[in-house]
Structure formats: C-alpha cells, structure tokens
Amino acid sequence: MIGGHTGFFYEVGRYLPPHYRVREAADFWELAGCARLRRQVFCLEQRIFQGDDRDDIDRIATTLAAVSTLGGMADDIVGTVRIHECAAGHWMGSRLAVAGDHRRAGGIGTHLIRLAVCLAHARGATQFTAFVQSANATLFEALHWRTLDTLLLHGHPHHHMQADLAHYPAAGAHELQVLVPMRAAA
Numbered sequence: 001m002i003g004g005h006t007g008f009f010y011e012v013g014r015y016l017p018p019h020y021r022v023r024e025a026a027d028f029w030e031l032a033g034c035a036r037l038r039r040q041v042f043c044l045e046q047r048i049f050q051g052d053d054r055d056d057i058d059r060i061a062t063t064l065a066a067v068s069t070l071g072g073m074a075d076d077i078v079g080t081v082r083i084h085e086c087a088a089g090h091w092m093g094s095r096l097a098v099a100g101d102h103r104r105a106g107g108i109g110t111h112l113i114r115l116a117v118c119l120a121h122a123r124g125a126t127q128f129t130a131f132v133q134s135a136n137a138t139l140f141e142a143l144h145w146r147t148l149d150t151l152l153l154h155g156h157p158h159h160h161m162q163a164d165l166a167h168y169p170a171a172g173a174h175e176l177q178v179l180v181p182m183r184a185a186a
C-alpha cells in the first residue's frame with residue numbers, strides 16, 4: 001500500500017524510485033554517503049558502536065553503494081557494504097546496511113550481497129565469508145550461504161557464514177540495477 005484515506009487526511013506512503021544502481025563507490029559523495037549511512041545504522045539505530053563504526057579494515061576495503069535515482073539520475077546513497085581480502089583468496093564482507101525507508105523495497109540488500117561476492121570472485125576469491133547478524137541469517141541462507149558457526153560479536157549474536165561461489169559468477173561483476181516492482185495504490 002502506498003497511500004490511503006484516514007478521515008480528513010490523505011496519508012502518503014514512502015516514495016520509492018523505480019530503480020536503484022548498485023556499484024563500487026568511487027566518488028567522494030558516494031563514499032561520504034556510505035560512511036553516513038553506516039553511522040546511522042550501526043551507531044544510532046542498532047547502537048553496536050558508539051559515535052563511529054570505522055576501523056582498520058576501511059583502509060583496505062572496497063566499498064559498494066546502492067544509489068537511489070531521481071529522474072534517472074543518481075540521487076542518494078541508500079545502501080552499502082564493504083569487501084576485503086583477509087588472507088590469500090579469502091574475502092570477507094561486512095557493514096551491510098540499507099536505509100530504513102528502502103528496506104524490503106525490491107532487493108537492495110540482496111543486490112549488495114550479490115555484487116559484493118561476484119566482485120570478490122572476479123578479484124580471485126576462492127572463499128567468501130561474513131559474520132552475519134543472526135536476525136538476518138535466513139536472508140543469507142536463501143542466497144546460498146551456509147552457517148559455519150554461531151558466536152557473540154560486539155555483544156550481539158552472529159552467524160559465521162560462507163557463500164557458495166558457484167552461485168556468484170565472476171563474469172560481469174560491475175554494476176547491478178535493482179528494479180522496484182510496481183505497487184498498487186490502495
């Protein structure tokens with residue numbers, strides 16, 4: 001439902017652009033937007049970190065961004081994830097976040113995960129793992145990840161999970177389009 005009458009007022013639902021782009025963040029505004037979104041989600045919303053969630057991995061990681069569009073042009077950063085090689089051939093993903101208004105909007109988180117693993121595969125990954133917040137393990141399982149272990153990280157339950165690279169081809173790992181399905185007005 002994107003809107004509805006409640007008495008005198010007409011409630012307008014959230015605006016969702018018809019498509020998003022998921023790609024490596026390259027420009028300053030994209031990287032700054034990813035950092036801002038991470039602070040919003042991991043410091044303010046989830047309170048996992050205080051004030052700043054950056055760490056040493058950011059010095060070597062590749063950051064991916066989900067960019068919303070307005071009139072076909074890039075508009076805002078609404079999703080992010082980072083990948084890095086932690087040992088020869090072993091890549092990891094972390095700090096996956098989608099802005100609250102854009103969650104479950106049509107697959108932004110899914111496409112961030114897909115591009116992250118495909119890009120690492122293209123760069124030589126032979127294994128790809130992540131520490132996934134346990135609340136999200138089902139989402140990853142549906143995307144061909146399996147659980148290696150469960151543990152507490154930063155005081156929160158996590159699943160240590162591994163992607164099945166057979167489902168993440170290296171070819172064509174560059175940019176993904178997320179097309180939002182049309183929604184019927186109530």
Ligand SMILES: CC(C)(COP(=O)(O)OP(=O)(O)OC[C@H]1O[C@@H](n2cnc3c(N)ncnc32)[C@H](O)[C@@H]1OP(=O)(O)O)[C@@H](O)C(=O)NCCC(=O)NCCS
Nearest residue numbers: 096097098103104105107108109110132133135136138139
């Ligand atoms: C987890 C997160 C990145 C998912 O992003 P998203 O853009 O909402 O995910 P998608 O739209 O791609 O979801 C794909 C499917 O998984 C489902 N899904 C999403 N989150 C889920 C969850 N936590 N558990 C089970 N299913 C989930 C969606 O309903 C959707 O199903 P559908 O295709 O049948 O509608 C987002 O909820 C988020 O940023 N959460 C806060 C930050 C966080 O927890 N980050 C840590 C990730 S380990």
